[in-house]
Amino acid sequence: MNKPDREILCARGLRKEYGSGEGLVRAVDQVDLEVARGETLAVMGPSGCGKSTLLHLLGGLDRPTAGELWLNDRRIDQFSERALAQLRRHEVGFVFQAYHLMDELTAVENVELPALLSGRKPRAARRRANELLEQIGLADRAMHLPSELSGGQRQRVAIARALANEPEVVLADEPTGNLDSAATLEVLRLFEVLHAAGLTLVIVTHDERIAATADRLISMRDGAFVDETRLTGGTSGNLADLAGLGS
Amino acid sequence: MQQEVVLAMLAKEPSQGSQLRARLDQALGPLGEAMNDGQIYVTLRRLEKAGLITREGAGASADRPDRKVYVLTAAGEERVAEWLSEVSWPKPDLAEFHLKLIAAAAAGLADPIGIVDMQRRELLRRLRDVQRAQMAEPDDSDAALLLEGIVLRLQADLRWLEACERNWIDRRVER
Numbered sequence: 001m002n003k004p005d006r007e008i009l010c011a012r013g014l015r016k017e018y019g020s021g022e023g024l025v026r027a028v029d030q031v032d033l034e035v036a037r038g039e040t041l042a043v044m045g046p047s048g049c050g051k052s053t054l055l056h057l058l059g060g061l062d063r064p065t066a067g068e069l070w071l072n073d074r075r076i077d078q079f080s081e082r083a084l085a086q087l088r089r090h091e092v093g094f095v096f097q098a099y100h101l102m103d104e105l106t107a108v109e110n111v112e113l114p115a116l117l118s119g120r121k122p123r124a125a126r127r128r129a130n131e132l133l134e135q136i137g138l139a140d141r142a143m144h145l146p147s148e149l150s151g152g153q154r155q156r157v158a159i160a161r162a163l164a165n166e167p168e169v170v171l172a173d174e175p176t177g178n179l180d181s182a183a184t185l186e187v188l189r190l191f192e193v194l195h196a197a198g199l200t201l202v203i204v205t206h207d208e209r210i211a212a213t214a215d216r217l218i219s220m221r222d223g224a225f226v227d228e229t230r231l232t233g234g235t236s237g238n239l240a241d242l243a244g245l246g247s
Numbered sequence: 248m249q250q251e252v253v254l255a256m257l258a259k260e261p262s263q264g265s266q267l268r269a270r271l272d273q274a275l276g277p278l279g280e281a282m283n284d285g286q287i288y289v290t291l292r293r294l295e296k297a298g299l300i301t302r303e304g305a306g307a308s309a310d311r312p313d314r315k316v317y318v319l320t321a322a323g324e325e326r327v328a329e330w331l332s333e334v335s336w337p338k339p340d341l342a343e344f345h346l347k348l349i350a351a352a353a354a355g356l357a358d359p360i361g362i363v364d365m366q367r368r369e370l371l372r373r374l375r376d377v378q379r380a381q382m383a384e385p386d387d388s389d390a391a392l393l394l395e396g397i398v399l400r401l402q403a404d405l406r407w408l409e410a411c412e413r414n415w416i417d418r419r420v421e422r
Binding site: 192229239 | 364371375377381395397398401405406413416
């Protein structure tokens with residue numbers, strides 16, 4: 001099978017099974033996927049459709065039962081545990097619904113943690129963390145504990161942490177799942193900025209608001225892709241009409 | 248009631264007025280009670296005048312209009328196909344969309360799930376545009392509140408589309 005050249009992330013016949021015999025579940029069933037560099041892709045589907053499993057496979061958190069997976073021109077589905085750990089640390093950033101911040105560390109300490117774990121010098125790690133907090137508009141919250149931040153702020157800190165090691169791609173699992181409308185807007189704004197800066201982003205979600213900001217939307221059901229929509233360009237309604245001000 | 252709804256209900260097979268009524272009742276349940284027979288016959292007459300349907304029918308007479316069988320003309324078929332692919336929003340006509348899916352499936356004219364997908368694409372594009380406008384507003388903006396209202400309506404409609412999709416996929420599996 002030909003390996004992709006332009007795509008940063010590519011899956012061919014990707015499959016993940018749990019159980020066996022009668023109890024066999026195909027959480028991900030023959031998925032083919034290509035994600036272009038700089039693209040924002042949203043995968044939507046009801047809970048249990050396999051979208052989180054897919055995200056874990058793409059990020060090397062879990063291993064596929066079958067199929068091929070390429071990240072940045074290297075085939076990663078055969079990687080050793082050690083190589084996968086390396087990959088998760090340097091090339092992939094993760095964002096989770098529940099933020100997964102360390103409660104006892106300040107915002108800046110949370111953000112610099114991945115850099116420290118991958119062996120960067122403390123001073124360089126701190127500098128990078130402060131830059132990221134600046135970028136996400138939370139420089140003034142650097143010394144706050146997560147418990148002193150709002151939900152939207154916590155998720156933005158978690159996104160900054162995902163960027164600490166300058167990953168090739170960020171994978172987000174229901175990043176707005178715990179957020180109210182205003183906080184969701186904060187996260188959407190940040191994703192737009194990151195998108196404009198060229199970051200590749202794969203988001204699994206059932207939040208229509210996130211889905212609407214993606215370049216491309218894939219609908220997933222029973223482990224397989226059932227529909228694909230390109231959302232960039234195309235027609236759109238007149239905002240005044242939508243608000244009831246149309247003639 | 249959109250006259251296209253009545254037109255599309257005829258796409259399955261030539262029908263009498265009472266059969267049309269029964270089909271609408273089944274699709275709308277208690278909501279169908281608000282319609283009276285007169286409305287349906289007025290619509291049928293209008294459609295006939297527009298050349299979208301014709302009457303065929305043995306036994307039809309002026310005092311028993313119910314015995315007539317209404318049939319789509321070629322122009323009528325064309326109009327139905329057009330209507331199936333139209334996206335109408337923000338006009339909140341849920342019944343029209345619901346009947347569109349039912350008529351499309353009954354007549355085998357289009358895949359209801361395809362119609363749902365098309366509608367979703369359009370609503371997501373609108374949602375994207377509204378959100379962009381919203382994100383560009385300063386925090387203390389009055390307009391942001393209005394935009395939020397549009398976002399919430401679009402979200403509600405998108406969730407209903409999700410329910411439509413689930414329902415029609417289940418029907419397909421059962422068949």
